[in-house]
Amino acid sequence: MFSNASVDSPGNMLEESLARTAPMLESRRGFSNLSQAIIDSLASLVAVVDERGVIVAVNRAWRESARARGSATEAFCEGSSYLRACERARGRAAEQARRFAQGLCSVLAGELNEFAIEYSCHGPGGAAWFIARVTPLHWEGQALAVVHHEDVTQLKLAQAALTEANEHLRQESERDALTGLKNRGAFDRVLTQAAAEATTQDEVLSLLLMDLDHFKELNDEYGHAAGDDALRVTGTVLARRALGVGTAGRYGGEEFGVLLPRLGPIEALWIADRIRCDLESHAWQHRSVTASLGVSCLGITSHDLPSLVTTADEALYR
Numbered sequence: 001m002f003s004n005a006s007v008d009s010p011g012n013m014l015e016e017s018l019a020r021t022a023p024m025l026e027s028r029r030g031f032s033n034l035s036q037a038i039i040d041s042l043a044s045l046v047a048v049v050d051e052r053g054v055i056v057a058v059n060r061a062w063r064e065s066a067r068a069r070g071s072a073t074e075a076f077c078e079g080s081s082y083l084r085a086c087e088r089a090r091g092r093a094a095e096q097a098r099r100f101a102q103g104l105c106s107v108l109a110g111e112l113n114e115f116a117i118e119y120s121c122h123g124p125g126g127a128a129w130f131i132a133r134v135t136p137l138h139w140e141g142q143a144l145a146v147v148h149h150e151d152v153t154q155l156k157l158a159q160a161a162l163t164e165a166n167e168h169l170r171q172e173s174e175r176d177a178l179t180g181l182k183n184r185g186a187f188d189r190v191l192t193q194a195a196a197e198a199t200t201q202d203e204v205l206s207l208l209l210m211d212l213d214h215f216k217e218l219n220d221e222y223g224h225a226a227g228d229d230a231l232r233v234t235g236t237v238l239a240r241r242a243l244g245v246g247t248a249g250r251y252g253g254e255e256f257g258v259l260l261p262r263l264g265p266i267e268a269l270w271i272a273d274r275i276r277c278d279l280e281s282h283a284w285q286h287r288s289v290t291a292s293l294g295v296s297c298l299g300i301t302s303h304d305l306p307s308l309v310t311t312a313d314e315a316l317y318r
Contacts, residue, residue, distance in 0.1 A: 045130075045149035047076070048137065051108055053083035053101075056144070082147070093121065100132055107134045107145050118152070129156040176250040178228060179235025187249025187257055194247075194261050195305040198298055205298040206268035208258040209312040210238075210275065213290045215254035222286045230254075230289045237278045241271055257312075265297045292316050 039046045039059040048057040055078050058066075066077060076085055082104065089097035096119040103115030115134045120127060130149045137144040174186030182190065191207070198205035212218075212230060219227040231254065238248035238256055246260040258275075260268050272293040279291055294315025302308040 044151070047082070047147045049082050049104065049108070049145045049147055051143045052081070053104065053108070054081050055079065093119070100134075104134050104145060104147070107136050108143060110136070110143070128153045176235070178231050179238075179250050181235050181239060181256070182247060182249035184250065184252055187247065187251065187259070190247050190249075191257075191259055191309075192305065194259055195298060195308065198261065199304075202299075203262050204264045204300065205308070206260040206263045206265060206295060207298075207308050207312045208260065208268055208272050208275075208293060208295050209251070209309075209316055210234075210256045210258070210272075210291050210293045211316055212254040213292055218287070218289070226286050227254075229285065233282055233284075233289070234279065234291070237275055237282075241275050241278070245271070265295060265300060268295045268297065294318070 036057070036059075039057075040061075042059055043061055045062045045065055046059040047055050047062055050056050055076065058078055062076075076082065083101050086097040086101035086104075096117065100115075100117055100119075103112065103117065106112040107115050112134075113136065116131060118129065118131050120129050122128070129152050131152050133148045133150070135146050135148070137146050174182055176183045181187075194205055197203075212234065215227060215230070218230060231250075234256060235248075235250065238258060242248040242258050242260075245263065246258055248256065248258045251257045258271070260271065263271075272295055276291060276293060279289055282289070294312045294317075296302050296308050296311035296315060298305075298308045302311045
């Protein structure tokens with residue numbers, strides 16, 4: 001009735017259990033080491049955060065950044081609360097930190113599959129820009145999140161340089177090379193926009209057109225260098241008189257225009273007179289240079305853009 005088969009002792013059972021689980025534990029340790037090696041190979045700053053917002057792992061780049069920044073980043077080390085550190089942010093960074101904390105919580109709660117935000121900060125090397133991303137990580141039943149900070153400083157600097165270069169090219173494409181004023185195309189675009197705004201807002205808009213007198217004779221008698229000098233001086237005078245109140249442009253040849261938003265005919269005529277006096281009082285090298293000027297005002301002497309230009313042009317010859 002009794003079997004002769006041996007019964008395993010508790011000690012034997014424990015040994016067998018350890019024998020069975022040892023390869024699995026060793027495999028997990030190996031996987032953990034491999035995972036750490038993988039995130040350490042990344043140049044971006046990477047941290048793993050648990051469901052409470054506590055940092056449980058970081059990569060080498062994260063640790064090196066913390067050391068470089070000193071005590072300011074102690075709150076972002078392993079074992080510390082990422083959410084609490086965000087709450088302590090002050091100044092300009094406070095709003096960015098608040099938004100990031102909300103995004104992190106949404107990812108941990110399963111409400112978002114990814115959250116990203118761009119932010120700027122100041123470090124040992126000066127201003128820097130980062131893109132922070134949060135993605136979910138499910139591991140052994142735990143809801144974790146991977147926080148990934150990518151340094152995009154060089155990209156932002158390159159974009160800023162490109163924007164500046166494009167703006168410089170745009171300005172150069174709109175500038176008359178000889179006088180420095182806006183060229184005809186650019187001046188017409190400004191004039192069209194200003195006329196539309198003045199009509200919409202029911203405001204006055206004055207246009208001053210100017211033509212240098214006897215310019216062909218100046219070129220014929222003293223050469224094109226003298227004519228170019230007259231154009232450059234005229235451009236300087238117009239730019240100075242239009243500064244802060246309007247836009248000056250070279251209409252073509254020896255013709256110029258000054259656009260004066262929100263100025264009526266009295267103010268425009270005063271500016272025209274100042275321009276005439278500036279040219280007459282200039283110490284010209286060969287002979288004096290004078291100009292004829294015509295003024296029109298949208299809403300008073302003209303009712304639309306074509307009549308604004310026509311009226312000013314006709315006033316040149318009165």
